[in-house]
Amino acid sequence: MKKIGLMGCGTVADYGHIPTILHTPGLELAALFDPDPKRLHAARDKFAIPAAFTDVDEFLASGLDAVAITSPAPCHILNVRDALRHGKHILCEKPLGMNEAECAEMAGLARAAGRMLFTAFDYRFSPASLAIREMVRNGAIGDVRSLRLIYIWNNHGKYQQDAHGNRVLSERRVGRMLEGGPMVDCGVHQIDLARFWLASEVKRWQAAGAWVDDYDAPDHMYLHLDHENGAHTMVEISYSYCYTAKEPINQFVYELIGTEGVIRYDRGAKLFEIRTAQGTTALPFSPEKNFAGMYQAFAAALETGQSDTLPTAEDGLVAARISRTATDALAAQHREAARTRP
Ligand SMILES: NC(=O)c1ccc[n+]([C@@H]2O[C@H](COP(=O)([O-])OP(=O)(O)OC[C@H]3O[C@@H](n4cnc5c(N)ncnc54)[C@H](O)[C@@H]3O)[C@@H](O)[C@H]2O)c1
Numbered sequence: 001m002k003k004i005g006l007m008g009c010g011t012v013a014d015y016g017h018i019p020t021i022l023h024t025p026g027l028e029l030a031a032l033f034d035p036d037p038k039r040l041h042a043a044r045d046k047f048a049i050p051a052a053f054t055d056v057d058e059f060l061a062s063g064l065d066a067v068a069i070t071s072p073a074p075c076h077i078l079n080v081r082d083a084l085r086h087g088k089h090i091l092c093e094k095p096l097g098m099n100e101a102e103c104a105e106m107a108g109l110a111r112a113a114g115r116m117l118f119t120a121f122d123y124r125f126s127p128a129s130l131a132i133r134e135m136v137r138n139g140a141i142g143d144v145r146s147l148r149l150i151y152i153w154n155n156h157g158k159y160q161q162d163a164h165g166n167r168v169l170s171e172r173r174v175g176r177m178l179e180g181g182p183m184v185d186c187g188v189h190q191i192d193l194a195r196f197w198l199a200s201e202v203k204r205w206q207a208a209g210a211w212v213d214d215y216d217a218p219d220h221m222y223l224h225l226d227h228e229n230g231a232h233t234m235v236e237i238s239y240s241y242c243y244t245a246k247e248p249i250n251q252f253v254y255e256l257i258g259t260e261g262v263i264r265y266d267r268g269a270k271l272f273e274i275r276t277a278q279g280t281t282a283l284p285f286s287p288e289k290n291f292a293g294m295y296q297a298f299a300a301a302l303e304t305g306q307s308d309t310l311p312t313a314e315d316g317l318v319a320a321r322i323s324r325t326a327t328d329a330l331a332a333q334h335r336e337a338a339r340t341r342p
Contacts, residue, residue: 002302003030005064007079008071009043020291026299033059060086080106089116096316103317119316121192125293127286142260149190152238153250181217182237188319190235200229207326212240216331
């Protein structure tokens with residue numbers, strides 16, 4: 001049994017990581033860490049976790065084998081430095097770091113410490129994603145030439161209600177927009193899936209953005225990736241689609257277009273199918289996330305010292321590099337255009 005500690009008792013820890021670790025054979029959730037005692041104690045009490053710390057060194061000295069990092073992205077670098085100083089293996093939420101330099105530092109520190117550092121791209125582990133990977137490998141749609149990966153939504157909406165019932169900006173969405181916006185926060189999953197499914201590195205990228213809202217980063221963004229094998233991926237990501245609508249809707253779609261057919265996945269329609277000259281086959285639908293599959297792979301990695309499927313620090317770095325440079329270039333163009341506009 002491997003003892004896991006969790007750093008950051010917020011939203012994704014509450015619905016994803018904590019319940020999953022508690023149900024994963026071979027893992028024991030031994031301790032929690034959060035600098036905010038209210039958040040820490042709420043999670044400890046809700047899930048009956050034996051130990052909870054606001055002091056990071058006490059937490060990391062409490063006999064853990066590994067940690068899961070589920071703090072906000074700007075905190076990942078500090079959490080990784082601390083965990084590696086104490087010799088822990090790590091599964092860190094995406095985006096791994098705020099930029100390529102942070103990710104490179106984390107990867108270097110893990111290598112030097114001889115510890116495993118994985119990026120928690122849980123979309124990889126969805127049965128639908130793993131089936132797509134198999135179909136691509138087996139040539140089920142021939143040579144895959146084009147991917148359309150779309151996730152346009154409102155990131156829970158522009159507004160929330162404060163304690164007095166007043167409409168105020170949603171802290172969650174403001175935080176994610178200030179951290180870099182939808183491509184840096186969410187699009188890294190799609191960048192990772194394209195590399196995972198095609199097993200082909202991205203050699204060139206370009207992007208376009210739209211500013212529906214008023215932030216430095218574009219809140220609606222298109223990214224075009226050219227892979228070494230000649231395939232092309234288009235990622236469309238938005239945090240402003242229906243962001244003020246009373247009844248918001250969203251679109252979450254994967255389409256893979258090959259020389260011999262098309263694979264289609266549509267979360268909203270619960271549709272997963274392959275269309276070829278032989279006909280159309282409905283495939284078993286599954287949600288896009290799979291924390292359970294990711295933690296089974298983490299448990300196996302902690303036993304064997306390696307993993308074929310868990311995204312590495314390098315995978316986290318590539319996704320951060322592409323999403324961050326593309327977003328920063330657009331933000332710079334946008335500022336320049338605002339400065340020179342008559
Ligand atoms: N993989 C997914 O599907 C998915 C989904 C949502 C969020 N995320 C990622 O998970 C991370 C957390 O997101 P969230 O929505 O749960 O955030 P959140 O703001 O709801 O929770 C973050 C928690 O971390 C705590 N924290 C603050 N500073 C810390 C520090 N220095 N060390 C440790 N903990 C600290 C906060 O007190 C809070 O309890 C982000 O990187 C986000 O991108 C991933």
